[in-house]
Amino acid sequence: MFKICVIGAGNGGQALAGYLSMKGYDVSLYNRSEWRISPIIDTGKIILEGEYSGEYGISLATTDIKSAIKGREIILVVVPAFAHRDVAEELAPYLEDEQIVVLNPGRTGGALEFRKVLKEKGCKKKVFVAEAQTFIFASRCSNPGVVRIFKKKNAVPVSCLPAKDNPILQKTLKRIIPEFEIVKNIVITSFNNIGAVFHPATTILNAARIEFTFGKFEFYFEGISPSVAKVLEAIDDERCKVMRVFNVEPITAKQWLKYAYDVEGKDLYDAIHSNSGYRDILAPTVLANRYILEDVPMSLVPISSFGKYFGIPTPAINAIIHLTSIMLGEDFFANGRTVESLGLYGMKADEIINYIELGE
Structure with missing residues (x-):
C-alpha cells in the first residue's frame, strides 16, 4: 500500500x-x-x-x-x-x-x-x-x-x-x-489544457456580473451563453493550431467533454450545458481569482508564447490576456510562462519533442 x-x-x-x-x-x-x-x-x-x-x-x-x-x-x-x-x-x-x-x-x-x-x-x-x-x-x-x-x-x-x-x-x-x-x-x-479555454474568457466576459453579485450565479450554466461559447471556441481553435506544431492531434474542448464527462452536444455551448457535473458550481466572488491568476499566466500566456515562437497567430487568446492585464493591473505577458522561461528558446519543434521524451 x-x-x-x-x-x-x-x-x-x-x-x-x-x-x-x-x-x-x-x-x-x-x-x-x-x-x-x-x-x-x-x-x-x-x-x-x-x-x-x-x-x-x-x-x-x-x-x-x-x-x-x-x-x-x-x-x-x-x-x-x-x-x-x-x-x-x-x-x-x-x-x-x-x-x-x-x-x-x-x-x-x-x-x-x-x-x-x-x-x-x-x-x-x-x-x-x-x-x-x-x-x-x-x-x-x-x-x-x-x-x-x-x-x-x-x-x-x-x-x-x-x-x-x-x-x-x-x-x-x-x-x-x-x-x-x-x-x-x-x-x-x-496543450490539451481545457481550463485555458473555459476559465479566463468566461470570467472576464462576466466581469460586471461577478463584481456586482460577488459571483452569485452558476459559472458554467449561466456564465457561458451562446455568444460567450463562440469566444471559447475561437480560443480552443487557436490552442489546437499551436499544439499541431508538435505533430500531435489535439482533442477539442467539445471532444474533451465527451472524454471526461461523457456528454455531447451539437456545439460547445450545447455540450457544456449538457454536463450535470457543472451544475451548482458558482462563479468566483472576485476577478482576482485562480481562473485569472493561474489560467492566464500559466495557460494562455505559454500557448500564446509558443504560437508566436512558431508563427501561429493567437488573436483571441492575446485579446483575453490583454484584457485581464488591464483589469487586474498586471502584465501577464511579462509574468507568465514562456518558451524562454521554460528553457526551450532556440530549439526546433523536433528538438523540444526529443527533450520531452528523452530528457536530452
Missing part, C-alpha cells in the same frame, strides 16, 4: 486527500499557511460530501513540508500553477530518490518549469516529475475541513517528463487512481 503526500489544502487538495484516505491509503497533507489546514490538524479528519460522503482520517496534516513528504512514495501537488515554482523550491532540499511528483494539473508547461527549478536548486535525487492534464474532481470546500466533490472525471491524461519514465506511472499512479490515463508525453497534458 503506497504512502501518499498531498501538497495543498485548498478545494482540490482536501478532496483528493479525503478521497485517497477513503480508499484506504496512508495520506499526509501539507499546506504552507496554517489557517487553511488548522481544522484538519486539530481533528485529523476530512469530511467528504457530494459524490462521496463520510469522515476520513489523515495520518499527518502539517505546515512542515519536510515531515509531510518523508518516506512518501508519491507526492501529489494540488496548488494553483502559479505556485509550482515555489513548491519546487521548497521540495528540492528534501526530496528522496525514486519519489514521484505529480502536478494536478500542470496547466501548460508545469512539468517543464518544475523540473527546471529542481535542477536550478541543485536537487541531485532521482525524482520522477509528471503532470496531469486537468484535476480529477470538480470540488469546492463548503466549510473548514469539509469538501464537496461534485463530479469525478471519467479519465485524466497524465505523463512524465521525460516520457521515457512513464512506465513508473503505470506501476504506481494507475493503481491508485485508475482514471489516470498514461499518455505519450506532456505535449498532450500541457
Whole structure:
C-alpha cells in the first residue's frame, strides 16, 4: 500500500486527500499557511460530501513540508500553477530518490518549469516529475475541513517528463487512481489544457456580473451563453493550431467533454450545458481569482508564447490576456510562462519533442 503526500489544502487538495484516505491509503497533507489546514490538524479528519460522503482520517496534516513528504512514495501537488515554482523550491532540499511528483494539473508547461527549478536548486535525487492534464474532481470546500466533490472525471491524461519514465506511472499512479490515463508525453497534458479555454474568457466576459453579485450565479450554466461559447471556441481553435506544431492531434474542448464527462452536444455551448457535473458550481466572488491568476499566466500566456515562437497567430487568446492585464493591473505577458522561461528558446519543434521524451 503506497504512502501518499498531498501538497495543498485548498478545494482540490482536501478532496483528493479525503478521497485517497477513503480508499484506504496512508495520506499526509501539507499546506504552507496554517489557517487553511488548522481544522484538519486539530481533528485529523476530512469530511467528504457530494459524490462521496463520510469522515476520513489523515495520518499527518502539517505546515512542515519536510515531515509531510518523508518516506512518501508519491507526492501529489494540488496548488494553483502559479505556485509550482515555489513548491519546487521548497521540495528540492528534501526530496528522496525514486519519489514521484505529480502536478494536478500542470496547466501548460508545469512539468517543464518544475523540473527546471529542481535542477536550478541543485536537487541531485532521482525524482520522477509528471503532470496531469486537468484535476480529477470538480470540488469546492463548503466549510473548514469539509469538501464537496461534485463530479469525478471519467479519465485524466497524465505523463512524465521525460516520457521515457512513464512506465513508473503505470506501476504506481494507475493503481491508485485508475482514471489516470498514461499518455505519450506532456505535449498532450500541457496543450490539451481545457481550463485555458473555459476559465479566463468566461470570467472576464462576466466581469460586471461577478463584481456586482460577488459571483452569485452558476459559472458554467449561466456564465457561458451562446455568444460567450463562440469566444471559447475561437480560443480552443487557436490552442489546437499551436499544439499541431508538435505533430500531435489535439482533442477539442467539445471532444474533451465527451472524454471526461461523457456528454455531447451539437456545439460547445450545447455540450457544456449538457454536463450535470457543472451544475451548482458558482462563479468566483472576485476577478482576482485562480481562473485569472493561474489560467492566464500559466495557460494562455505559454500557448500564446509558443504560437508566436512558431508563427501561429493567437488573436483571441492575446485579446483575453490583454484584457485581464488591464483589469487586474498586471502584465501577464511579462509574468507568465514562456518558451524562454521554460528553457526551450532556440530549439526546433523536433528538438523540444526529443527533450520531452528523452530528457536530452
